[in-house]
Amino acid sequence: MAEQDTANYEDISSFTLTPERERELVEAQIECTFSWVSSQGQPVGVTMNYVARDGSIWLTAVRERARIRALQRNPRASVAISSAGTNLGSGKTITYIGDVVLHEDQATKDWFYPALGAIISPYPAPTVEAAIAQLDTPSRLILELVPRRSISFDLESLAGQGG
Amino acid sequence: MQGYEDVTLYALTPERERELVDKQVECNFIWTNKDGHGIGVIMNYVAKDGSIWLTATSQRARIKALRRDPRASVVISSMGTDMGAGKQVTYKGTVTLHEDQATKDWFYPAMGAVISPYPAPTIEDAITHLDTPLRVILELVPEKTIAFDGDKIAKASHEGTVPGAEA
Numbered sequence: 001m002a003e004q005d006t007a008n009y010e011d012i013s014s015f016t017l018t019p020e021r022e023r024e025l026v027e028a029q030i031e032c033t034f035s036w037v038s039s040q041g042q043p044v045g046v047t048m049n050y051v052a053r054d055g056s057i058w059l060t061a062v063r064e065r066a067r068i069r070a071l072q073r074n075p076r077a078s079v080a081i082s083s084a085g086t087n088l089g090s091g092k093t094i095t096y097i098g099d100v101v102l103h104e105d106q107a108t109k110d111w112f113y114p115a116l117g118a119i120i121s122p123y124p125a126p127t128v129e130a131a132i133a134q135l136d137t138p139s140r141l142i143l144e145l146v147p148r149r150s151i152s153f154d155l156e157s158l159a160g161q162g163g
Numbered sequence: 164m165q166g167y168e169d170v171t172l173y174a175l176t177p178e179r180e181r182e183l184v185d186k187q188v189e190c191n192f193i194w195t196n197k198d199g200h201g202i203g204v205i206m207n208y209v210a211k212d213g214s215i216w217l218t219a220t221s222q223r224a225r226i227k228a229l230r231r232d233p234r235a236s237v238v239i240s241s242m243g244t245d246m247g248a249g250k251q252v253t254y255k256g257t258v259t260l261h262e263d264q265a266t267k268d269w270f271y272p273a274m275g276a277v278i279s280p281y282p283a284p285t286i287e288d289a290i291t292h293l294d295t296p297l298r299v300i301l302e303l304v305p306e307k308t309i310a311f312d313g314d315k316i317a318k319a320s321h322e323g324t325v326p327g328a329e330a
Contacts, residue, residue, distance in 0.1 A: 009292040011220075031248065033191035033238045035203040043193040043201040045238040046309060047251035062168045076200040080191050084243030090189070091282065093205040124249065124317030134166035134325055151204060158282050 009158075017152040022094055026052045028086040030119045034059055034145075036070050036077045036100075050079065051115045056146050057096060058112055062139040068102070071143070075099045079145050091155025096147035103142040112142050165327025167316070172326075175310035180252050183241050184210045188277050191238040192217055192303075194228050194258075208237065209273045214304050215254060216270060220297040226260070229301070233258045237303050249313020254305035261300040270300050 017025065035045035044067070051058040057079045061068055071077065077100045083092035103112075117131035125131035175183065193203035202225075209216045215237045219226055229235065235258045241250035261270075275289035283289035319325045 009295075031240060031242055033193075033203050033240070035191070035193045035201040035236075035238075037195055037199060037201040041195065041199075041232070042234050042236070042255055043195045043203075044236050044253065044255055044309075045191055045193045045201070045203050046253055047238060047240045047242075047311070062164065064164070064168075074199065076198070078193075078200070078202045080203045080205055082189060082191075082205045082240075082242070084189060084240070085248060090243060095202065095204050097200060097202055124313050124320050126321050130320065134320070137164075137166040137168050137327075139164065139168050153205070155282050 012153060012158060015154055015157040017092060017094060017154045021092065021154060022152055025081060025083050025086070025088060025092050025094060028088055029081050029083065032057065033080045034077065035080070036067050037074055038066065038070050039073065049116060049119050051112065051119065053115070056144045059143045059145070060112070060116065060135065060140055061143065063141050064139060068141060071100050071102065075101070077145055092153070094150055094152040096145060097149050097151070098145050098147040101144045101146060103144060108142050109136065166325060169326065170311060170316065173312050173315035173319070175250060175252060175312045179250065179312060180310055183239060183244070183246060183250050183252060186244040186246060187239050187241065190215065193236040193238070194225050195232055195234065196224065196228050197231065203238070207274065207277050209270065209277065211273070214302045217301045217303070218270070218274060218293065218298055219301065221299050222297060226299060229258050229260065235303055249317070251311050253309040254303060255307040255309070256303050256305040259302045259304065261302060266300050267294065
Protein backbone atom coordinates (compact mmCIF):
# COMPACT_ATOMS: atom_id res chain seq x y z
CA MET A 1 0.00 0.00 0.00
CA ALA A 2 1.21 3.41 -0.82
CA GLU A 3 -0.49 6.47 0.56
CA GLN A 4 -3.95 5.61 1.77
CA ASP A 5 -5.99 7.29 4.40
CA THR A 6 -6.40 4.56 7.04
CA ALA A 7 -7.16 1.66 12.06
CA ASN A 8 -9.51 2.67 10.18
CA TYR A 9 -7.35 4.08 7.42
CA GLU A 10 -8.86 7.57 7.58
CA ASP A 11 -5.97 9.55 9.09
CA ILE A 12 -2.47 8.48 8.08
CA SER A 13 -0.81 11.84 8.62
CA SER A 14 1.09 10.60 11.71
CA PHE A 15 2.81 7.78 9.80
CA THR A 16 5.71 9.82 8.48
CA LEU A 17 9.27 8.91 7.58
CA THR A 18 11.99 9.78 10.06
CA PRO A 19 14.69 12.12 8.68
CA GLU A 20 17.06 9.11 8.53
CA ARG A 21 14.59 6.99 6.55
CA GLU A 22 13.89 9.94 4.26
CA ARG A 23 17.59 10.28 3.45
CA GLU A 24 17.85 6.54 2.93
CA LEU A 25 14.92 6.61 0.49
CA VAL A 26 16.24 9.55 -1.52
CA GLU A 27 19.65 7.89 -1.80
CA ALA A 28 18.30 4.43 -2.68
CA GLN A 29 15.89 5.49 -5.41
CA ILE A 30 16.91 6.81 -8.86
CA GLU A 31 13.57 7.93 -10.32
CA CYS A 32 10.81 10.26 -9.23
CA THR A 33 7.58 11.68 -10.53
CA PHE A 34 8.05 15.32 -11.46
CA SER A 35 4.78 17.29 -11.42
CA TRP A 36 3.89 20.73 -12.73
CA VAL A 37 0.86 22.65 -14.01
CA SER A 38 0.42 23.14 -17.75
CA SER A 39 -0.49 26.44 -19.41
CA GLN A 40 -4.11 25.25 -19.49
CA GLY A 41 -4.03 24.65 -15.73
CA GLN A 42 -3.83 20.86 -16.05
CA PRO A 43 -1.65 19.18 -13.41
CA VAL A 44 0.75 16.81 -15.16
CA GLY A 45 3.57 14.50 -14.12
CA VAL A 46 6.14 12.21 -15.69
CA THR A 47 8.71 9.77 -14.37
CA MET A 48 12.23 11.19 -14.48
CA ASN A 49 15.64 10.23 -13.16
CA TYR A 50 17.06 12.59 -10.54
CA VAL A 51 20.18 13.50 -8.65
CA ALA A 52 19.86 14.64 -5.01
CA ARG A 53 22.44 17.23 -4.02
CA ASP A 54 22.71 20.17 -1.61
CA GLY A 55 19.14 19.69 -0.39
CA SER A 56 17.68 20.00 -3.89
CA ILE A 57 16.40 17.52 -6.45
CA TRP A 58 18.07 17.95 -9.85
CA LEU A 59 16.59 16.77 -13.15
CA THR A 60 16.92 17.57 -16.84
CA ALA A 61 14.81 18.18 -19.93
CA VAL A 62 15.21 19.98 -23.24
CA ARG A 63 13.93 23.51 -23.67
CA GLU A 64 11.42 22.48 -26.36
CA ARG A 65 9.43 20.41 -23.85
CA ALA A 66 6.10 21.87 -22.75
CA ARG A 67 7.10 21.48 -19.10
CA ILE A 68 9.94 24.00 -19.57
CA ARG A 69 7.64 26.64 -21.00
CA ALA A 70 5.19 25.92 -18.18
CA LEU A 71 7.91 26.26 -15.53
CA GLN A 72 9.14 29.52 -17.02
CA ARG A 73 5.61 30.83 -16.51
CA ASN A 74 4.97 29.13 -13.17
CA PRO A 75 7.97 27.58 -11.38
CA ARG A 76 5.88 25.82 -8.73
CA ALA A 77 6.34 22.04 -8.93
CA SER A 78 6.73 18.90 -6.87
CA VAL A 79 8.75 15.70 -6.86
CA ALA A 80 7.43 12.42 -5.44
CA ILE A 81 9.78 9.54 -4.65
CA SER A 82 8.58 6.01 -3.89
CA SER A 83 10.60 3.16 -2.40
CA ALA A 84 9.20 0.72 -4.98
CA GLY A 85 11.98 -1.35 -6.52
CA THR A 86 14.57 -0.39 -3.88
CA ASN A 87 15.98 -2.46 -1.04
CA LEU A 88 13.70 -0.53 1.34
CA GLY A 89 10.70 -2.45 0.03
CA SER A 90 7.46 -0.76 -0.97
CA GLY A 91 5.38 1.71 1.02
CA LYS A 92 7.77 4.52 1.82
CA THR A 93 7.15 7.80 0.00
CA ILE A 94 8.14 11.43 0.09
CA THR A 95 6.83 14.42 -1.86
CA TYR A 96 8.88 17.61 -2.06
CA ILE A 97 6.93 20.74 -2.89
CA GLY A 98 8.85 23.77 -4.07
CA ASP A 99 9.99 26.02 -6.88
CA VAL A 100 12.13 25.12 -9.88
CA VAL A 101 15.24 27.07 -10.89
CA LEU A 102 16.44 26.44 -14.47
CA HIS A 103 20.20 26.21 -15.01
CA GLU A 104 22.20 26.29 -18.25
CA ASP A 105 25.62 27.36 -17.02
CA GLN A 106 28.69 25.24 -17.68
CA ALA A 107 29.58 24.80 -14.00
CA THR A 108 26.26 23.06 -13.33
CA LYS A 109 26.57 20.90 -16.45
CA ASP A 110 30.09 19.90 -15.40
CA TRP A 111 28.94 18.14 -12.22
CA PHE A 112 25.40 17.22 -13.22
CA TYR A 113 25.98 15.26 -16.44
CA PRO A 114 28.49 12.85 -14.86
CA ALA A 115 26.24 12.43 -11.80
CA LEU A 116 23.18 11.64 -13.92
CA GLY A 117 25.30 9.62 -16.34
CA ALA A 118 26.23 7.32 -13.46
CA ILE A 119 22.52 6.75 -12.80
CA ILE A 120 21.42 6.10 -16.40
CA SER A 121 24.20 3.67 -17.24
CA PRO A 122 24.43 0.82 -18.04
CA TYR A 123 20.68 1.29 -18.65
CA PRO A 124 19.71 2.86 -20.96
CA ALA A 125 23.17 4.21 -21.87
CA PRO A 126 25.94 1.59 -22.16
CA THR A 127 28.52 3.65 -20.22
CA VAL A 128 28.76 6.87 -18.20
CA GLU A 129 30.72 8.45 -21.04
CA ALA A 130 28.03 7.50 -23.58
CA ALA A 131 25.37 8.92 -21.27
CA ILE A 132 27.23 12.22 -20.95
CA ALA A 133 27.58 12.43 -24.74
CA GLN A 134 23.81 11.92 -25.18
CA LEU A 135 22.96 14.45 -22.46
CA ASP A 136 25.39 17.23 -23.33
CA THR A 137 23.47 18.77 -26.24
CA PRO A 138 22.54 22.39 -26.97
CA SER A 139 18.87 22.28 -26.03
CA ARG A 140 19.30 20.74 -22.61
CA LEU A 141 18.45 22.53 -19.38
CA ILE A 142 18.95 21.43 -15.80
CA LEU A 143 16.06 21.76 -13.36
CA GLU A 144 16.66 22.30 -9.65
CA LEU A 145 13.64 21.75 -7.44
CA VAL A 146 14.27 23.60 -4.17
CA PRO A 147 11.96 22.02 -1.58
CA ARG A 148 9.89 24.32 0.62
CA ARG A 149 7.91 21.62 2.37
CA SER A 150 7.43 17.86 2.23
CA ILE A 151 4.80 15.18 2.73
CA SER A 152 6.10 11.75 3.76
CA PHE A 153 4.58 8.39 4.53
CA ASP A 154 6.02 5.22 6.07
CA LEU A 155 3.77 2.23 5.60
CA GLU A 156 5.82 0.10 7.99
CA SER A 157 4.70 2.38 10.82
CA LEU A 158 1.10 1.77 9.78
CA ALA A 159 1.52 -1.98 9.34
CA GLY A 160 3.14 -2.08 12.79
CA GLN A 161 -0.07 -0.62 14.24
CA GLY A 162 -1.87 -3.78 13.25
CA GLY A 163 -2.57 -2.80 9.65
CA MET B 164 17.05 17.14 -31.95
CA GLN B 165 19.97 14.93 -31.05
CA GLY B 166 21.12 12.60 -28.30
CA TYR B 167 18.45 12.04 -25.67
CA GLU B 168 16.69 15.29 -26.55
CA ASP B 169 13.59 13.77 -28.16
CA VAL B 170 12.25 10.92 -26.03
CA THR B 171 8.84 11.02 -27.72
CA LEU B 172 10.32 8.54 -30.22
CA TYR B 173 10.25 5.82 -27.58
CA ALA B 174 6.60 5.21 -26.68
CA LEU B 175 5.10 2.12 -25.05
CA THR B 176 3.02 -0.11 -27.30
CA PRO B 177 -0.64 -0.53 -26.21
CA GLU B 178 0.19 -4.11 -25.13
CA ARG B 179 3.11 -2.98 -22.93
CA GLU B 180 0.97 -0.18 -21.50
CA ARG B 181 -1.70 -2.70 -20.44
CA GLU B 182 0.97 -4.96 -18.98
CA LEU B 183 2.38 -2.07 -16.96
CA VAL B 184 -1.00 -0.97 -15.61
CA ASP B 185 -1.89 -4.56 -14.68
CA LYS B 186 1.41 -5.29 -12.93
CA GLN B 187 1.92 -2.12 -10.91
CA VAL B 188 -0.09 -1.40 -7.73
CA GLU B 189 0.91 2.20 -7.01
CA CYS B 190 0.84 5.43 -8.95
CA ASN B 191 1.56 9.09 -8.51
CA PHE B 192 -1.69 11.05 -8.29
CA ILE B 193 -1.35 14.73 -9.18
CA TRP B 194 -3.74 17.60 -8.59
CA THR B 195 -3.56 21.39 -8.38
CA ASN B 196 -3.86 23.03 -4.98
CA LYS B 197 -5.52 26.36 -4.33
CA ASP B 198 -2.22 28.19 -4.86
CA GLY B 199 -1.86 26.76 -8.37
CA HIS B 200 0.79 24.28 -7.31
CA GLY B 201 0.93 20.86 -8.98
CA ILE B 202 1.25 18.30 -6.17
CA GLY B 203 1.64 14.56 -6.45
CA VAL B 204 1.60 11.76 -3.90
CA ILE B 205 2.02 8.01 -4.22
CA MET B 206 -1.28 6.11 -3.93
CA ASN B 207 -2.49 2.60 -4.63
CA TYR B 208 -4.90 2.22 -7.53
CA VAL B 209 -7.28 -0.17 -9.21
CA ALA B 210 -7.60 -0.09 -13.03
CA LYS B 211 -11.11 -0.86 -14.27
CA ASP B 212 -13.24 0.06 -17.28
CA GLY B 213 -10.54 2.29 -18.75
CA SER B 214 -10.33 4.43 -15.59
CA ILE B 215 -7.90 4.60 -12.69
CA TRP B 216 -9.65 4.33 -9.32
CA LEU B 217 -8.19 5.55 -6.01
CA THR B 218 -9.44 6.53 -2.59
CA ALA B 219 -8.97 9.21 0.05
CA THR B 220 -11.04 10.70 2.82
CA SER B 221 -13.12 13.81 2.34
CA GLN B 222 -11.14 15.97 4.77
CA ARG B 223 -7.94 15.65 2.71
CA ALA B 224 -6.80 18.81 0.93
CA ARG B 225 -6.73 16.99 -2.40
CA ILE B 226 -10.47 16.27 -2.22
CA LYS B 227 -11.29 19.91 -1.55
CA ALA B 228 -8.98 20.84 -4.43
CA LEU B 229 -10.63 18.34 -6.79
CA ARG B 230 -14.09 19.66 -5.96
CA ARG B 231 -12.78 23.06 -7.06
CA ASP B 232 -10.89 21.80 -10.13
CA PRO B 233 -11.32 18.13 -11.12
CA ARG B 234 -8.39 18.06 -13.54
CA ALA B 235 -5.71 15.59 -12.45
CA SER B 236 -3.11 13.12 -13.71
CA VAL B 237 -1.88 9.68 -12.76
CA VAL B 238 1.67 8.48 -13.45
CA ILE B 239 2.51 4.78 -13.35
CA SER B 240 6.12 3.56 -13.41
CA SER B 241 7.35 0.01 -13.89
CA MET B 242 9.84 0.37 -11.04
CA GLY B 243 9.44 -2.56 -8.67
CA THR B 244 7.60 -4.78 -11.17
CA ASP B 245 9.05 -7.68 -13.15
CA MET B 246 9.12 -5.42 -16.22
CA GLY B 247 12.16 -3.70 -14.73
CA ALA B 248 12.66 0.06 -14.50
CA GLY B 249 12.22 2.57 -17.30
CA LYS B 250 8.66 2.08 -18.52
CA GLN B 251 6.04 4.69 -17.63
CA VAL B 252 2.66 6.05 -18.57
CA THR B 253 0.91 9.30 -17.63
CA TYR B 254 -2.88 9.62 -17.86
CA LYS B 255 -4.18 13.17 -17.96
CA GLY B 256 -7.86 13.55 -17.27
CA THR B 257 -10.68 14.58 -15.00
CA VAL B 258 -11.71 13.10 -11.66
CA THR B 259 -15.22 12.05 -10.71
CA LEU B 260 -15.85 11.54 -6.98
CA HIS B 261 -18.04 8.58 -6.00
CA GLU B 262 -19.74 7.93 -2.66
CA ASP B 263 -22.48 5.53 -3.75
CA GLN B 264 -22.82 2.04 -2.30
CA ALA B 265 -22.59 0.27 -5.67
CA THR B 266 -19.12 1.70 -6.27
CA LYS B 267 -18.00 0.87 -2.71
CA ASP B 268 -19.27 -2.69 -3.14
CA TRP B 269 -16.80 -3.51 -5.93
CA PHE B 270 -14.02 -1.05 -5.10
CA TYR B 271 -13.24 -1.95 -1.47
CA PRO B 272 -12.70 -5.67 -2.20
CA ALA B 273 -10.59 -4.78 -5.25
CA MET B 274 -8.46 -2.33 -3.28
CA GLY B 275 -8.38 -4.75 -0.34
CA ALA B 276 -6.76 -7.33 -2.60
CA VAL B 277 -4.07 -4.78 -3.50
CA ILE B 278 -3.26 -3.69 0.08
CA SER B 279 -3.21 -7.13 1.71
CA PRO B 280 -1.31 -8.88 3.14
CA TYR B 281 0.63 -5.62 3.47
CA PRO B 282 -0.23 -3.43 5.29
CA ALA B 283 -3.57 -5.10 6.06
CA PRO B 284 -3.24 -8.75 7.11
CA THR B 285 -6.24 -9.92 5.06
CA ILE B 286 -8.64 -8.58 2.44
CA GLU B 287 -11.41 -8.61 5.05
CA ASP B 288 -9.30 -6.45 7.40
CA ALA B 289 -8.52 -4.10 4.55
CA ILE B 290 -12.19 -3.70 3.66
CA THR B 291 -13.04 -2.99 7.32
CA HIS B 292 -10.37 -0.28 7.47
CA LEU B 293 -11.46 1.26 4.18
CA ASP B 294 -15.23 1.20 4.64
CA THR B 295 -15.60 4.24 6.86
CA PRO B 296 -17.91 7.27 6.65
CA LEU B 297 -15.42 9.86 5.41
CA ARG B 298 -14.08 7.86 2.48
CA VAL B 299 -14.68 8.84 -1.12
CA ILE B 300 -13.62 7.01 -4.27
CA LEU B 301 -11.83 8.87 -7.05
CA GLU B 302 -12.21 7.87 -10.70
CA LEU B 303 -9.67 9.41 -13.06
CA VAL B 304 -11.07 9.22 -16.58
CA PRO B 305 -8.09 9.51 -18.96
CA GLU B 306 -8.32 12.02 -21.79
CA LYS B 307 -4.69 12.01 -22.95
CA THR B 308 -1.72 9.67 -22.50
CA ILE B 309 2.07 10.16 -22.38
CA ALA B 310 3.96 6.86 -22.51
CA PHE B 311 7.66 6.03 -22.52
CA ASP B 312 9.51 2.74 -22.98
CA GLY B 313 13.08 2.91 -21.65
CA ASP B 314 13.87 -0.43 -23.27
CA LYS B 315 13.55 1.25 -26.70
CA ILE B 316 15.98 4.04 -25.85
CA ALA B 317 18.35 1.47 -24.32
CA LYS B 318 18.24 -0.55 -27.54
CA ALA B 319 18.96 2.56 -29.61
CA SER B 320 21.78 3.52 -27.23
CA HIS B 321 23.45 0.13 -27.34
CA GLU B 322 23.05 -0.10 -31.15
CA GLY B 323 24.31 3.45 -31.69
CA THR B 324 21.10 4.58 -33.40
CA VAL B 325 20.17 7.49 -31.12
CA PRO B 326 19.50 10.44 -33.47
CA GLY B 327 22.57 12.55 -34.22
CA ALA B 328 24.84 10.49 -31.99
CA GLU B 329 27.57 8.07 -32.81
CA ALA B 330 28.01 6.80 -29.27
